[in-house]
Amino acid sequence: MTTKVTAGAVSAREKLIVALDVETAAEARRLFEALRDEAGVFKVGSQLFTSAGPDFVRGLTEAGASVFLDLKFHDIPNTVAAAAREAVRLGVRLFDVHASGGVEMMRRAAGAAAEEAARLGVPKPSVIAVTVLTSMDEAALRECGVAAASVEGQVRRLARLADACGLEGVVASPHEIRPVREEVGRTGFLVVTPGVHPSAAAYADQKRVMSPADAIRSGADFIVVGRAILNSGDPACAARAVVEEMEEAQSQ
Numbered sequence: 001m002t003t004k005v006t007a008g009a010v011s012a013r014e015k016l017i018v019a020l021d022v023e024t025a026a027e028a029r030r031l032f033e034a035l036r037d038e039a040g041v042f043k044v045g046s047q048l049f050t051s052a053g054p055d056f057v058r059g060l061t062e063a064g065a066s067v068f069l070d071l072k073f074h075d076i077p078n079t080v081a082a083a084a085r086e087a088v089r090l091g092v093r094l095f096d097v098h099a100s101g102g103v104e105m106m107r108r109a110a111g112a113a114a115e116e117a118a119r120l121g122v123p124k125p126s127v128i129a130v131t132v133l134t135s136m137d138e139a140a141l142r143e144c145g146v147a148a149a150s151v152e153g154q155v156r157r158l159a160r161l162a163d164a165c166g167l168e169g170v171v172a173s174p175h176e177i178r179p180v181r182e183e184v185g186r187t188g189f190l191v192v193t194p195g196v197h198p199s200a201a202a203y204a205d206q207k208r209v210m211s212p213a214d215a216i217r218s219g220a221d222f223i224v225v226g227r228a229i230l231n232s233g234d235p236a237c238a239a240r241a242v243v244e245e246m247e248e249a250q251s252q
């Protein structure tokens with residue numbers, strides 16, 4: 001059975017989300033088996049979901065995996081609410097929607113997840129909101145007609161909205177963790193951060209990347225790591241190294 005995510009004294013291992021960004025269910029399943037003792041959560045994103053489908057996700061949760069269903073729902077409120085109910089039925093621990101889908105959409109997603117979990121008598125997944133995609137900069141936001149002064153300003157605004165709509169947290173780049181905390185002071189508001197790379201220090205010129213240690217020091221509840229683990233010769237060893245780095249940062 002899945003458990004609801006709460007902030008607090010959580011081990012470094014539990015804070016590591018491995019992105020299963022691979023082509024096939026077989027490959028993802030092999031990775032899960034190799035990494036299940038090394039990471040707390042496994043992320044299924046649009047590539048794997050499109051390839052392997054909900055049955056694969058159900059299989060993972062039934063095998064005891066904590067799953068972050070990263071499908072970034074963004075549609076009319078009724079459709080997102082229906083998708084939220086399906087996510088609950090899959091037994092995932094977290095799933096996300098785009099905050100830019102609006103207040104009504106986020107409220108309906110949170111409400112539908114709560115209702116469905118209560119109906120089934122299962123823990124409610126944490127519903128989190130994508131703020132600004134880490135691939136977007138100010139110019140890209142302007143191209144889309146977002147007139148906010150900066151990426152950070154837009155992240156702050158969307159984090160506040162997500163909280164007001166009853167969502168449990170946000171997905172944000174490691175550089176926006178502190179601004180999100182300033183906007184939403186509530187204990188337990190989750191910040192999930194992709195854009196984390198173990199050797200980030202080696203290429204500090206890449207502004208959107210941060211090391212696991214720095215992301216933890218900045219206050220991330222979860223860090224998402226994909227290729228740095230998946231593409232290493234020994235994923236379990238690479239994951240252990242990330243967790244050790246996180247542990248070191250937590251103990252400082």
Ligand code: C5P
Pocket residue numbers: 019021045134135194195196208224225226227228
């Ligand atoms: O880069 P990496 O392979 O670690 O990415 C893992 C996951 O984090 C991807 O599935 C992607 O959704 C997300 N990501 C992101 N922003 C980045 C890099 C990755 O949201 N800058």
